[in-house]
Amino acid sequence: MAREIVKKQNSSWLFIIALILSIVIFLFGMLLGNYIALTQLNTFKQTEERFLIDLVALEIRDSVLKEDICSLSSKDLFEEKQNLGEMLTELERRFGKENEDVMAKKEIYELIEIKTLQNLESIKKDCNQDFNTVIFFYTNKKGDEKGSVDGCEDQGKILDQVVWDHNNQGQGKRVYIFAFDINSQNQATKALMLKYNVTQVPELIINGNSYGYSVKEQIQEVVK
Amino acid sequence: MTVLPQLPIWIVYPLLFVGFFIAIFYLLIFFKKSRTIEKITSFPSITFMIPAKNVQTTLESCVLKIINQNYEGKISILIINDASTDNTVKIAKELIKKYSKENREIRIISREKSTGYKSHVLNFGLKYLFSKGNISDIIAHLDADTFIPRNLVIEGVSRFQEDKVMAVTSWMMPQNEKKFLARMQKIEYLMTSFYRYLLGRVDAVCIAPAFTMFKSEFLKTNRYDEKTLTEDFEIALRVKSKGYNIAYLDEKITTIIPEKFNELRKERVRWWHGTFQNMFKYKHLISPKYGALGTFFLPITVILGTLLMLAAALIIVYGVSFNTANLVHDMLLGWKLRWDVKIDFFTVSLFLSDTRVVLSIFALLISILFFSFALSKANEKVNFFDYLISVFVYGWLLIYFCIEGVIKYIFKLKVTW
Numbered sequence: 001m002a003r004e005i006v007k008k009q010n011s012s013w014l015f016i017i018a019l020i021l022s023i024v025i026f027l028f029g030m031l032l033g034n035y036i037a038l039t040q041l042n043t044f045k046q047t048e049e050r051f052l053i054d055l056v057a058l059e060i061r062d063s064v065l066k067e068d069i070c071s072l073s074s075k076d077l078f079e080e081k082q083n084l085g086e087m088l089t090e091l092e093r094r095f096g097k098e099n100e101d102v103m104a105k106k107e108i109y110e111l112i113e114i115k116t117l118q119n120l121e122s123i124k125k126d127c128n129q130d131f132n133t134v135i136f137f138y139t140n141k142k143g144d145e146k147g148s149v150d151g152c153e154d155q156g157k158i159l160d161q162v163v164w165d166h167n168n169q170g171q172g173k174r175v176y177i178f179a180f181d182i183n184s185q186n187q188a189t190k191a192l193m194l195k196y197n198v199t200q201v202p203e204l205i206i207n208g209n210s211y212g213y214s215v216k217e218q219i220q221e222v223v224k
Numbered sequence: 225m226t227v228l229p230q231l232p233i234w235i236v237y238p239l240l241f242v243g244f245f246i247a248i249f250y251l252l253i254f255f256k257k258s259r260t261i262e263k264i265t266s267f268p269s270i271t272f273m274i275p276a277k278n279v280q281t282t283l284e285s286c287v288l289k290i291i292n293q294n295y296e297g298k299i300s301i302l303i304i305n306d307a308s309t310d311n312t313v314k315i316a317k318e319l320i321k322k323y324s325k326e327n328r329e330i331r332i333i334s335r336e337k338s339t340g341y342k343s344h345v346l347n348f349g350l351k352y353l354f355s356k357g358n359i360s361d362i363i364a365h366l367d368a369d370t371f372i373p374r375n376l377v378i379e380g381v382s383r384f385q386e387d388k389v390m391a392v393t394s395w396m397m398p399q400n401e402k403k404f405l406a407r408m409q410k411i412e413y414l415m416t417s418f419y420r421y422l423l424g425r426v427d428a429v430c431i432a433p434a435f436t437m438f439k440s441e442f443l444k445t446n447r448y449d450e451k452t453l454t455e456d457f458e459i460a461l462r463v464k465s466k467g468y469n470i471a472y473l474d475e476k477i478t479t480i481i482p483e484k485f486n487e488l489r490k491e492r493v494r495w496w497h498g499t500f501q502n503m504f505k506y507k508h509l510i511s512p513k514y515g516a517l518g519t520f521f522l523p524i525t526v527i528l529g530t531l532l533m534l535a536a537a538l539i540i541v542y543g544v545s546f547n548t549a550n551l552v553h554d555m556l557l558g559w560k561l562r563w564d565v566k567i568d569f570f571t572v573s574l575f576l577s578d579t580r581v582v583l584s585i586f587a588l589l590i591s592i593l594f595f596s597f598a599l600s601k602a603n604e605k606v607n608f609f610d611y612l613i614s615v616f617v618y619g620w621l622l623i624y625f626c627i628e629g630v631i632k633y634i635f636k637l638k639v640t641w
């Protein structure tokens with residue numbers, strides 16, 4: 001190998017340049033991450049708006065054409081709402097549940113949930129389709145007087161398993177979950193809480209009947 | 225519900241930042257301009273001291289590599305038999321008979337009883353050499369299981385022309401590299417030698433491993449520390465503390481490395497123990513007075529880097545415990561583990577948008593960049609999957625050895641060879 005020697009240089013300059021470049025890389029990484037996240041926030045907003053437009057269009061179509069609501073698939077209707085819900089959960093995980101943008105999108109999502117719930121109840125009533133509807137009220141606020149966050153998270157996990165067992169494993173009638181934050185400022189959500197007299201969480205409204213925190217076996221007994 | 229408290233998100237940022245800083249500092253050194261050194265016009269005499277305890281399988285090859293050096297000056301070899309019980313002495317005498325001549329002298333001296341410390345053996349050799357008079361200009365130590373390339377001596381001697389250079393050492397790679405642990409160590413030696421090569425460019429080398437040459441004037445008044453388990457680190461720090469430098473050659477020497485877990489463990493725990501021991505002894509070197517060694521390598525790479533490596537390991541272990549505890553809790557609620565992970569563009573993008581993920585990807589890319597620079601410099605070939613395994617799996621073994629070394633140092637537990 002060729003003989004080479006270091007050109008003696010004050011290493012203080014190397015130190016300073018390395019520090020500056022490290023800060024630059026760090027900031028670039030943060031900016032890139034935020035840019036990607038904001039892009040996805042926008043994607044969610046567009047998806048949500050699209051779904052909302054579709055729901056409104058459905059209602060208008062129904063009143064203009066008097067089309068039979070029974071032609072709709074309850075499964076497809078719910079799954080479209082569910083996809084939106086999963087996207088929202090990912091956004092909450094990334095930006096935090098307290099993020100204002102996420103909370104704003106959550107309010108629109110709750111309107112979509114209520115509209116979807118109404119459509120499904122109509123389908124159930126008029127179309128002889130049998131499935132379970134579960135309205136789940138929860139809180140994300142630590143130290144909330146209305147209930148414990150931990151209890152609500154546990155209830156959410158249990159419901160998730162019940163849905164999986166029924167909808168994916170075919171262990172009984174399909175179960176459609178609609179989750180609402182008890183601290184929501186949305187008037188429609190507040191109306192729903194008033195309708196079912198919800199004051200504490202976790203609260204489950206299963207096929208129109210109220211239940212507090214329930215373990216998996218209790219829920220399965222009701223929804224079978 | 226989370227069973228264990230969640231760690232704050234920002235906790236990994238200091239680790240990543242220091243990691244970037246260290247990497248960029250090394251990169252800047254890599255791209256520094258260098259100039260070619262002049263050819264040597266004189267050929268100082270050099271003596272190689274070879275500590276030899278039960279080295280019958282490697283001694284001959286080691287000695288022949290020295291004999292066949294492309295060097296006009298006189299080279300002497302002093303084999304220091306450390307109470308060997310195999311055929312080491314017989315082989316040494318045969319080598320003397322066959323190869324010893326005026327310009328390539330071979331001698332053997334023997335210790336009656338072995339203490340197990342290499343420093344004792346080397347000092348025994350130094351005592352012998354200095355008692356004889358007519359000392360070589362340069363004295364080198366070389367392990368009997370280490371083999372030097374043909375131009376090592378001439379390249380090494382030329383580096384003594386540099387200002388303040390009192391010692392010269394060289395790039396080291398494993399001789400044996402077939403078994404899994406040996407392949408992992410090969411990658412480790414590649415990267416370590418590469419970083420030392422870069423440190424040599426800013427006079428921050430502070431190790432005198434299996435092969436090092438010293439100006440004999442230094443060893444006349446400085447013997448190897450007999451109380452430390454890492455005399456190579458200690459003497460190098462002593463060179464630096466006296467205001468001298470250690471030059472680093474990119475000539476590749478090869479050495480036999482441990483292939484079994486227990487041998488590797490003993491070696492590494494001893495190294496870590498010795499590192500802490502000598503870091504405390506030479507803490508005064510952490511000073512701008514000692515250039516890049518005192519401002520970058522010792523405080524940031526060795527001390528802070530080690531602490532952050534341990535912190536990173538703790539964070540990962542905590543993360544695994546956190547997720548495991550939550551999983552167990554959820555399963556007790558009736559939730560069953562599923563493999564229906566949703567992988568779509570939206571979910572993946574959000575995952576990648578996390579600053580920690582972005583910076584970790586940058587860190588991995590920089591790591592791969594360094595790996596490719598090291599490979600190119602060393603002109604070596606390594607399987608890329610071996611590299612990934614060394615980063616994500618073998619690294620954990622090294623962390624474990626570090627922790628064991630720390631514990632043994634703090635609680636003053638026995639460390640063996």
